[in-house]
Amino acid sequence: MTTIQVRGLTKRFGGTVAVDDVSFDVPAGRVVGFLGPNGAGKTTTLRCLLGLVQPTSGTATFDGTRYADLPDPTRLVGAVLESSSFHPKRSGRDHLRVIAATTRTPVGRVDEVLELVGLTSDGGRSVDGYSLGMKQRLSLAAALLRDPETLVLDEPANGLDPGGMHWLRAFLRRHAAAGGSVLVSSHVLGEVAQTVDDVVIVGRGRLVRAGPIGELTGDGDRSVRVRSPHADRLAELLTKAGASLTPADGGITVRGITSEQVGELAAAHGLVLHELAPTVTSLEDIFLRLTGSGGGAA
Amino acid sequence: MSTLVRAELLKLRTTRLPFVFALAVAGLALLGTVASALTAGRPDARTPPLESPEGVRNVFSAGAGAATTWAMVLGIIVVSGEWRHRTVTQTFLVTPRRRKVVTAKLVAMLAVGTLYAVLAVAVTVVSALVLLSVKGVDAAVTEHGVPRALLGGALATVIYGILGVGVGALIRNQVAAIIGALVWDGVANTLLVQFLPELGRWTPTGAASAMTGVASTTADLLPMWAGALVLTAYAVVLAAVGARMIEHRDVT
Numbered sequence: 001m002t003t004i005q006v007r008g009l010t011k012r013f014g015g016t017v018a019v020d021d022v023s024f025d026v027p028a029g030r031v032v033g034f035l036g037p038n039g040a041g042k043t044t045t046l047r048c049l050l051g052l053v054q055p056t057s058g059t060a061t062f063d064g065t066r067y068a069d070l071p072d073p074t075r076l077v078g079a080v081l082e083s084s085s086f087h088p089k090r091s092g093r094d095h096l097r098v099i100a101a102t103t104r105t106p107v108g109r110v111d112e113v114l115e116l117v118g119l120t121s122d123g124g125r126s127v128d129g130y131s132l133g134m135k136q137r138l139s140l141a142a143a144l145l146r147d148p149e150t151l152v153l154d155e156p157a158n159g160l161d162p163g164g165m166h167w168l169r170a171f172l173r174r175h176a177a178a179g180g181s182v183l184v185s186s187h188v189l190g191e192v193a194q195t196v197d198d199v200v201i202v203g204r205g206r207l208v209r210a211g212p213i214g215e216l217t218g219d220g221d222r223s224v225r226v227r228s229p230h231a232d233r234l235a236e237l238l239t240k241a242g243a244s245l246t247p248a249d250g251g252i253t254v255r256g257i258t259s260e261q262v263g264e265l266a267a268a269h270g271l272v273l274h275e276l277a278p279t280v281t282s283l284e285d286i287f288l289r290l291t292g293s294g295g296g297a298a
Numbered sequence: 299m300s301t302l303v304r305a306e307l308l309k310l311r312t313t314r315l316p317f318v319f320a321l322a323v324a325g326l327a328l329l330g331t332v333a334s335a336l337t338a339g340r341p342d343a344r345t346p347p348l349e350s351p352e353g354v355r356n357v358f359s360a361g362a363g364a365a366t367t368w369a370m371v372l373g374i375i376v377v378s379g380e381w382r383h384r385t386v387t388q389t390f391l392v393t394p395r396r397r398k399v400v401t402a403k404l405v406a407m408l409a410v411g412t413l414y415a416v417l418a419v420a421v422t423v424v425s426a427l428v429l430l431s432v433k434g435v436d437a438a439v440t441e442h443g444v445p446r447a448l449l450g451g452a453l454a455t456v457i458y459g460i461l462g463v464g465v466g467a468l469i470r471n472q473v474a475a476i477i478g479a480l481v482w483d484g485v486a487n488t489l490l491v492q493f494l495p496e497l498g499r500w501t502p503t504g505a506a507s508a509m510t511g512v513a514s515t516t517a518d519l520l521p522m523w524a525g526a527l528v529l530t531a532y533a534v535v536l537a538a539v540g541a542r543m544i545e546h547r548d549v550t
Contacts, residue, residue: 013548044550051394052387052549068394079391085384087313094312095388102305102392142388 002076002150003027004049004183008058011044018044020205021058026183026198028149031176033196033213034185037291041205042185043081046154049183050079062150074103078143079152080136088128092119092138095127099142113141118167132159140168151175153184157191169195189287203291216286224259227251227275234271241265251275302393302402306376307409315375316410319368323414326368327361327421334360335429348435351442355511357430358444361422362451363510365414366458367483371476372414373407373462377540378472386549400541404463411459415452423448443511450509450522457526460533461502467540470547495519505529 004026011019019041026032036042047053049060051067059066067073086095096110114123117137127135136159143151151172157165172182172195186192189199199216201208209216227250228234235245235252243257254262259278266273310316334357339347346352377400380386393399423439430437439445462479469475487503495518498504508525520528 013550047548047550050391052390054546054548070394073394074392081387081391082384085387087309087379087383087385089314090309090312094308098305098309098312099388099392101308102302104301 002062002181004060004062004150004152004181005064006045006049006058006060009045009048009055009060010057011041011048011053012056017205019048019055019202022202022205022207023058024200024207024210026150026181028181029176029179030197031172031182031184031195032198032200033189033192034183034200034202035189035192035287035291036185036187036202036208038187040187040202040291042187042202043154045202046079046081046152046183046185050077050081050152052081072103074099074148075146076148077150077152078146078148079154080139080143080156081154082139086127086135086138089126091124091126092130092134092141093123095138096123096142096145099145103146105145109145113144116144117141133161133164136160137164149180151180151182151184153182155185155187157186157188165191189284201287201290208290222255223279224254224257224262225251225275225277225279226254226262226273228266228271228273230271233269234266237265237269237271238262299398299402299405302398303405303409306402306406310376310406310410316372319372320414320417323365323368323418324421326364327418328425330364331357331361331422331425331429335426335433348430348433354430354435354437354442355444355447357426358422358439359447359451359510361426362419362448363454363506364422364451365411365418365455366451366506367480369407369411369414369455369459370462370465370479370483372410373459373464374466374475374479375462375472376403376407377463377466377544378470378475379466381470382472390549396545397541400463400467400537400544404460404537407459407463408456411456412452414459415455418455419448419452422451446522447511450511450526453526454506454509454529457529457533458502458506460537461529464533464536464538464540467544468536491519500528502529502532505532 007023009019009022022045034042044053048055049067062070062076067077070076093110093114096113097107100107100110114120117140119134119137119141122134130138136156140156156168160168172184176182184192193213196213198211199213200210225248226234231252238245238254238257241257241261244255246253259276263276335348338345338353338356345356380389389399390396465475465479469478483503487498487501490498490501491504491507492498499508499518499520504519505525505528508519509522509529511522519525
């Protein structure tokens, strides 16, 4: 079982720092979401990991071995990097046949993966007639050709329809359950939130956060929204109970106290409440705040 | 290694271009032979008469070298096409040792170049023999240095394919690489051979002409063996430098 290890990875293109001292792990049997807005350095990191881009400093390895030094890289690692890297006049099946020929994979396996991604009937057509989603499926078929235990997928959801998304999520879960590891990048947290065990978040080339996705919600801003005709009296009581208050359109946002406590306090003093709503900032909001994107996200 | 070469040949077989180029090679060999036979002995073209040994050899050598340009352009596309269609990502994922990929492409082009050379020579021999007999010139393929001209043209074709791989590795923009190579080979070098032969004989075009042995009255070309050596040197140096550049190039 393989662990992906990224250590102090830095890549400069001329004067631009694309990746700045990024470190994280992808343990076996886990699906790790690699998240960040476009231009955060996700693709460059993955390309360094796969030996396509030479890091300026730092390492990205599979159990300490660089991709280029793996004895049989495609057997161990399957990668989807971009959905447009096909010869337009070559058929989808021929694209896979070329990879099969290079890796001495039986041609029967080509038809198996075509079936797996649902391209059996389109395999004979040239790729320039494919939709974005079909190209994405073909990329995935290429990655799966040798049944690798580690998958590295760059924005695999791009262009997939809801059915394709659902299939991909189920596939990644099954893959991890069977002991494989997955590193999947996305610029939309919601796309992968239900699928990943851990998240690695980058923004402007730097690591922002890495850890289980469950811990991410712990960062959330827990508060209680209260609306009452006796707002002034209630505010006094809440402050005395140790809560902090901020007025928010027609009501107050209360922090440092649970909704149950607010309700009990109001009942004890005979105060009417029109609204009592515990709120947790959504994952997406946390993500936007952490990566500093999506201007003005609260 | 042979696995990689076979994969490169499969890449070529699964696109139309090599077959289109094969048609072009056959067409150009035929055209070159016909043109050479028709213009032979014309005083304004300063070409030797068809009945002379040089005239006979010219008819054969014109077609025999017709495939050089096509072999070179295909060689360029074999490498730069990977960048153009971004298939290079997949190629280097499957074979991260890039030098091996370039070597496989060189060997594959050696094979395709040989096929083009054989095709050009076959078309040339058949059409030249027909034309000569129509014109009433009694000639055989074994006389007047014709075998040497055919062999030289064939060899030049194969080496031009290698040269193309080198150019494609050096210049990753496909259009720039092809146009650059065509202008360099077809215009710049040809002019040098014509008007500055002491320099032109050392260009790839001059060296290739020396190999096919087209009897041109103005050009002072190298001996055939020297031409072959010079052309091979160009191909080897370009391919080596190109392979080195590709090894360190980021695939973004």
